[in-house]
Amino acid sequence: MSGGMHRDFEAAMSFLNEGDDYLVVSHVQPDGDAISSTLAAAWLLDRLGKRVVLANQDPVPDRLRFLSGSERILSLDSLAPDLRFKRIVAVDCADFKRIGQLSERFAEGAELLNIDHHPTNDAYGVCNLIVPEAAATAQILFELIAASGHALDAAAAELLYTGLLTDTGGFRYSNTDTRVMQTAARLLEAGADGYRIADRLLETMTLPQLKLLRLGLNRMEFRFDDRVCSMLITPEDMAEIGAAPEDLEGLVNYARNVEGVEAGVLLKGLRDGSVKASLRSGGTLDVAAIASAFGGGGHIRAAGCRLEDDVQIEALLSAIGEALEPR
Amino acid sequence: MSGGMHRDFEAAMSFLNEGDDYLVVSHVQPDGDAISSTLAAAWLLDRLGKRVVLANQDPVPDRLRFLSGSERILSLDSLAPDLRFKRIVAVDCADFKRIGQLSERFAEGAELLNIDHHPTNDAYGVCNLIVPEAAATAQILFELIAASGHALDAAAAELLYTGLLTDTGGFRYSNTDTRVMQTAARLLEAGADGYRIADRLLETMTLPQLKLLRLGLNRMEFRFDDRVCSMLITPEDMAEIGAAPEDLEGLVNYARNVEGVEAGVLLKGLRDGSVKASLRSGGTLDVAAIASAFGGGGHIRAAGCRLEDDVQIEALLSAIGEALEPR
Ligand SMILES: [Mn+2]
Ligand SMILES: [Mn+2]
Numbered sequence: 001m002s003g004g005m006h007r008d009f010e011a012a013m014s015f016l017n018e019g020d021d022y023l024v025v026s027h028v029q030p031d032g033d034a035i036s037s038t039l040a041a042a043w044l045l046d047r048l049g050k051r052v053v054l055a056n057q058d059p060v061p062d063r064l065r066f067l068s069g070s071e072r073i074l075s076l077d078s079l080a081p082d083l084r085f086k087r088i089v090a091v092d093c094a095d096f097k098r099i100g101q102l103s104e105r106f107a108e109g110a111e112l113l114n115i116d117h118h119p120t121n122d123a124y125g126v127c128n129l130i131v132p133e134a135a136a137t138a139q140i141l142f143e144l145i146a147a148s149g150h151a152l153d154a155a156a157a158e159l160l161y162t163g164l165l166t167d168t169g170g171f172r173y174s175n176t177d178t179r180v181m182q183t184a185a186r187l188l189e190a191g192a193d194g195y196r197i198a199d200r201l202l203e204t205m206t207l208p209q210l211k212l213l214r215l216g217l218n219r220m221e222f223r224f225d226d227r228v229c230s231m232l233i234t235p236e237d238m239a240e241i242g243a244a245p246e247d248l249e250g251l252v253n254y255a256r257n258v259e260g261v262e263a264g265v266l267l268k269g270l271r272d273g274s275v276k277a278s279l280r281s282g283g284t285l286d287v288a289a290i291a292s293a294f295g296g297g298g299h300i301r302a303a304g305c306r307l308e309d310d311v312q313i314e315a316l317l318s319a320i321g322e323a324l325e326p327r
Numbered sequence: 328m329s330g331g332m333h334r335d336f337e338a339a340m341s342f343l344n345e346g347d348d349y350l351v352v353s354h355v356q357p358d359g360d361a362i363s364s365t366l367a368a369a370w371l372l373d374r375l376g377k378r379v380v381l382a383n384q385d386p387v388p389d390r391l392r393f394l395s396g397s398e399r400i401l402s403l404d405s406l407a408p409d410l411r412f413k414r415i416v417a418v419d420c421a422d423f424k425r426i427g428q429l430s431e432r433f434a435e436g437a438e439l440l441n442i443d444h445h446p447t448n449d450a451y452g453v454c455n456l457i458v459p460e461a462a463a464t465a466q467i468l469f470e471l472i473a474a475s476g477h478a479l480d481a482a483a484a485e486l487l488y489t490g491l492l493t494d495t496g497g498f499r500y501s502n503t504d505t506r507v508m509q510t511a512a513r514l515l516e517a518g519a520d521g522y523r524i525a526d527r528l529l530e531t532m533t534l535p536q537l538k539l540l541r542l543g544l545n546r547m548e549f550r551f552d553d554r555v556c557s558m559l560i561t562p563e564d565m566a567e568i569g570a571a572p573e574d575l576e577g578l579v580n581y582a583r584n585v586e587g588v589e590a591g592v593l594l595k596g597l598r599d600g601s602v603k604a605s606l607r608s609g610g611t612l613d614v615a616a617i618a619s620a621f622g623g624g625g626h627i628r629a630a631g632c633r634l635e636d637d638v639q640i641e642a643l644l645s646a647i648g649e650a651l652e653p654r
Contacts, residue, residue, distance in 0.1 A: 171511075172521075172522070172530065174522035177515060178512045178515045181509070181515060182509070188503070188505045188508060194503050195500060202499060204585075204586050205581075205584050206585075210581075214541075214544040217540065253530070254532075257532050258532055259531050259532065260534075
C-alpha cells in the first residue's frame, strides 16, 4: 500500500520546479476529476513558468468543454509524430496502464510524477504523491497548490471545484468528508461559481441522456421481491437515440435508488452480442464479489463485468438474487 | 426590510433562556429545513432545560421521519383541546400566516421568537432573528447554537446538515456559499452522516415517485423550438399511481434541466378541474413575472400559479413563449 510513504508534497514541488518542459496526462475515458486535475496541474506549471503540453488518449467529453483551458488538451493524433516527453505528470491514474496509448510518447528514461487518490495506486512514478483518503485528485492538487505558495484565482478554483464535485457525486457519496467541504468553502471563496458548475454537470441533461433515462425507466424490470432492478439498453437503442457511451453515465443509479432495491443493474448490449453489466448496491450487497465471479471487478457499491449472452445475463441476475440476505 | 436590524443572537438567546415552557412551530406543508429547524430548536431548548412542545399544522412528511426526534412533532389534533402556548419559537416561517391553524393555539398576548432566512420576512415576532443571506434556517440555528456555547453532538449535526442540504438542493443552488460549505464541514466533523442523509433524501425514490417520473418523461411536450418543456399530470394519474402531492416535488426540474430548455412547466390537474402550474427557469426568463400575470407569484427561477381551464393553460404557455428572448 502506498499510504504515508508517497505523500511528499515538497518532493512533488521539486519535480515540478526542476524541469523546463512537462507533459500532463490523465487516464483513458477521462472523467471530471481527470480533466480538472489535468488543467489544474497545468495551471500550476504555468505559474512556475514551465512549458506544458496537455494530452490524453481520449478526447475531452463534451460536457466538460466549458472548463477554461480544456481546449489545450490535445488528442494523441494531434501531437507531432516525433514528439517525445521526458518529464511527465500523470494525474488520477491508478496504474500505468490507465494512461493508455499516450505512454507510447514517453521518451526512454522519462521521469514521471504520479499524483493520485486511488488506494490501489502502485506508485509507478519516479516521484509519487498518493493520498488515498483524498476524495479526488483535485483535492491533492488543491493542497499541492497551497504548498506551492501560489494564490488560487477563480479559474483554478473552478477547476478544483469541478473535480471535487464530480468525484463526490455532487457532495453525496460517502467520501464527502470534512476536508472536502472545507476545500469547497475555500474554492467558493476564491471565486468558483459552484452553482454554474453543478447546474451544467449535474443538473443539465442532454436530449440523448433524457431519452435514455425515459427508455431506462420504461424498461425497468424488478425481481426477487423488488430487491433487484435491472434495465437493458441495446445497441439499436443507442443508435436510434444518437447516444454516446458517456450518456449512460448515472443511469444505473436510477435502478439502485428505488426504495427497497438493494442492487441496480444496467445491461448495455454491445455490437458483438455481448453485454456490459454495471452493478450498483446500496451497501448491503457486495457487488464486486458478484462481478468478479463473472471476470469483472469493482467496489462493494459499484462494480461491472462483461457477459457473453442471455444465459450469462440470467446467471448474473440469479447470482445477485442468491447473494441477497434472507429476509 | 429586516436586514441587519433583526439579527441579535443575544436577544434570541435571552428569549430562550427567560421562559420555562415553549412551543416550537414551523410552516404548513413543512419541508426539510422546516422540520430540521424545528428539531434543532428543540434540541437547544432541551439543553437549556426547558419544557418544549413541538407541533405543526401538517404532519411530518414520510421521507423526513428518519430524523431523530421527528416523532416528537405533534399534529394539531393531537394537542389537548385547551392547551394554549405563551412562548413560541417559529422557524422558517416567512410570515405569520405560514404558521397556519396552529396559531389558533397561541395564548392571548403570546410572545414569539421569529427565526427565519426569507428576505421577505416581515419581523412579526416580539423578537426576530432574521438572516436573509443564510441559505437555510438551519444555518441560523447553527449559529445560534454556537452562540449558546453548547457543543454540537451528532444528532444536532444531522438535523442541521439536513436543513442545509435540502434548502440548497444538495449544495447545488446558487445559495450554496462559503458559509454553507464551512458549516457543512463542521457538521460532518461533529458526526453528521452526510452520505446517509443525502442518500435518503436526494437519491432514494419511492415507487410512486419513480412512476411519476416515468410518466412525466413520457408526457413531456416541447414548444417554441424546444425552449419550453411542459408535463401534465392528472388527478387520475395521481390516484392510479397512489402518489401524494409531495411525490411531485422536483419533477418539474426534469423539464427545466433539459439542455436548451429555458422554462420547465409542471401542470398538475386538480379534482375541481383547475390546474396548478409550477414554473422553473434557468435564470434567463423571469417566471415570477409570468406567474403573477395569472394571479400567482414566486422568484425569477421558480414560480407558480393556478389556472382555471385548458384555455388558461394555452394562455400561460403562450405567455412563456412571448417572454422568450428573440434568437
Ligand atoms: Mn478521481
Ligand atoms: Mn428554509
